[in-house]
Amino acid sequence: MVPNRWSPWWVIGGYVVANVSAAVAVTLWVGAFGDAGIAAVLIGSIGLWVGFVGVPWWASRVEGSGDVRADFAAHVRWVDVPVGVLSGVGLQLVALPALYWLVQLATGPLDVEGPATELADRAGGPAGWALFAVVVGVGAPVAEELFFRGLLRDTLGSRGGPTVGVVGSSALFAATHFQLVQFVGLFVAGLVWALLAQRSGRLGPAVVSHMAFNLSTVSVLYLA
Numbered sequence: 526m527v528p529n530r531w532s533p534w535w536v537i538g539g540y541v542v543a544n545v546s547a548a549v550a551v552t553l554w555v556g557a558f559g560d561a562g563i564a565a566v567l568i569g570s571i572g573l574w575v576g577f578v579g580v581p582w583w584a585s586r587v588e589g590s591g592d593v594r595a596d597f598a599a600h601v602r603w604v605d606v607p608v609g610v611l612s613g614v615g616l617q618l619v620a621l622p623a624l625y626w627l628v629q630l631a632t633g634p635l636d637v638e639g640p641a642t643e644l645a646d647r648a649g650g651p652a653g654w655a656l657f658a659v660v661v662g663v664g665a666p667v668a669e670e671l672f673f674r675g676l677l678r679d680t681l682g683s684r685g686g687p688t689v690g691v692v693g694s695s696a697l698f699a700a701t702h703f704q705l706v707q708f709v710g711l712f713v714a715g716l717v718w719a720l721l722a723q724r725s726g727r728l729g730p731a732v733v734s735h736m737a738f739n740l741s742t743v744s745v746l747y748l749a
Contacts, residue, residue, distance in 0.1 A: 530683045531676060535584040539672055540701070543576025563647040567660045574664065577672035584676065597675035598722075601729035608721070609733025616717060616734070617741040621710045628709060635706050645746035658743045666735035673698045673715065674722045674731050691719040714738060 550572035554565050582593050589596035625637050648657050673694050682690025695715030699708045718731035 531584055531588060531680045533680055535580055535588075536677050536680050539576045539580030539676060541576070542580055543573040543672075546575035547572035563644065563649060563653050563657060566644060566647065567656055570660050570665060574668040577668040581671050581676045593671075597671060597679070598727040599671060599675065599729075600727040601732065602727075605725070605727075605729035605733050608730050609735075610737045612717060612721065612730075613734035613737025613739075614741050616714055617738045618745075621713065624710065624713060637706055637710070640704055640707065641742055641746060642749075645749070654743075654747055658740065662736055662740035662743055666732055666739055669698070670718065670722075670728050670732045670735055674719055675728055678719055678722065687723055691716065691723055695719050 547569040551565050551569040554568045555561050558564075581597060585591055585593045585596040593599055625635065629635055644657070648654050677697060678690040678694040680690075681693040685693070695712050695718075698715040699711035702708075702711055704711070714735075718735055721730040721734060722728050
């Protein structure tokens with residue numbers, strides 16, 4: 526896939542719109558229901574999608590063909606399923622635990638699972654867990670892959686080359702989670718997903734891998 530030369534302002538605008546939308550959504554939810562639990566967190570996640578999905582869609586309308594699937598190669602093929610599931614589950618259950626074991630040899634103990642465990646503690650009953658799984662395991666991967674491995678990687682890659690697109694989008698993906706301890710793991714995961722997208726020429730393998738990665742996390746937390 527040859528990346529489109531999207532204006533960098535689409536990336537900046539998408540990130541700003543996403544975070545403003547999330548903040549407004551959470552504020553309105555808490556103001557209306559007084560609930561700052563898992564529902565507020567998930568409402569904030571959905572708010573992010575306004576920027577992560579809405580801005581690439583608008584960029585496609587203004588600077589592209591008007592077809593998001595074509596402009597960002599947002600296609601999924603059957604072969605993407607086994608590749609994505611194996612890479613996503615392998616990342617979550619094998620590769621990243623091994624990576625953090627090595628990291629902690631140098632740094633000492635780190636609270637790697639802390640943020641995820643905190644979210645799980647707020648999930649509540651079965652309905653909360655089901656919503657958690659749908660938003661985190663399905664919605665978030667689609668939105669984040671379209672923005673980070675689609676719009677952002679294309680924008681960086683069209684100016685600095687494929688390596689800049691892969692590494693730069695992965696670093697920014699990790700940084701925007703604002704979790705210092707988890708930066709290394711998120712950066713590695715981002716690299717895998719960017720490479721899957723780069724090598725296949727479409728977002729399908731990365732989306733499926735991201736879903737498998739997140740749903741593995743949800744399953745481990747639920748069973749813990």
